[in-house]
Amino acid sequence: MGNEDTGWVKVAITSDLEANTAYETDVEIDGQTVGVFEIEGQYYALGACTHEQGPLSQGMIENGTVTCPWHSAVFDIRTGRCLSGPAACRIDGSVLSTDSVDHELLQPCTTYEIKVEDNDIYIRLRVPTLAQG
Numbered sequence: 001m002g003n004e005d006t007g008w009v010k011v012a013i014t015s016d017l018e019a020n021t022a023y024e025t026d027v028e029i030d031g032q033t034v035g036v037f038e039i040e041g042q043y044y045a046l047g048a049c050t051h052e053q054g055p056l057s058q059g060m061i062e063n064g065t066v067t068c069p070w071h072s073a074v075f076d077i078r079t080g081r082c083l084s085g086p087a088a089c090r091i092d093g094s095v096l097s098t099d100s101v102d103h104e105l106l107q108p109c110t111t112y113e114i115k116v117e118d119n120d121i122y123i124r125l126r127v128p129t130l131a132q133g
């Protein structure tokens, strides 16, 4: 199975973003809202958390990472790699400290190619295709 390139789609303008904050776009792919992030002048686009599809576009940004707002899994914004797995939730909705618990890492979240032209931010959409046979 390959990926068909369906072209570039405008998702934001640069003034929509503030440094070290996530921007939630209107673009959904497979039911997942795409988030755009700006880290040290570079732009990145991520899909949802790979635990239970939490919105990383609403996550907390720190040192190039985003923490999922639902159960605190941490992803590297530049690569999508999971750096810390989800924390257990207490009954009051707060999460256990991630310091003393050995968290299973999740699959990386989806990353999208991104480009900026004239202050417009685009991501490249690709849809899975079945191999010809």
Ligand code: FES
Residues within 6 Å of the ligand: 049, 050, 051, 052, 053, 054, 068, 069, 070, 071, 072, 073, 085, 086, 087
């Ligand atoms: S949905 Fe993201 S950690 Fe659970």
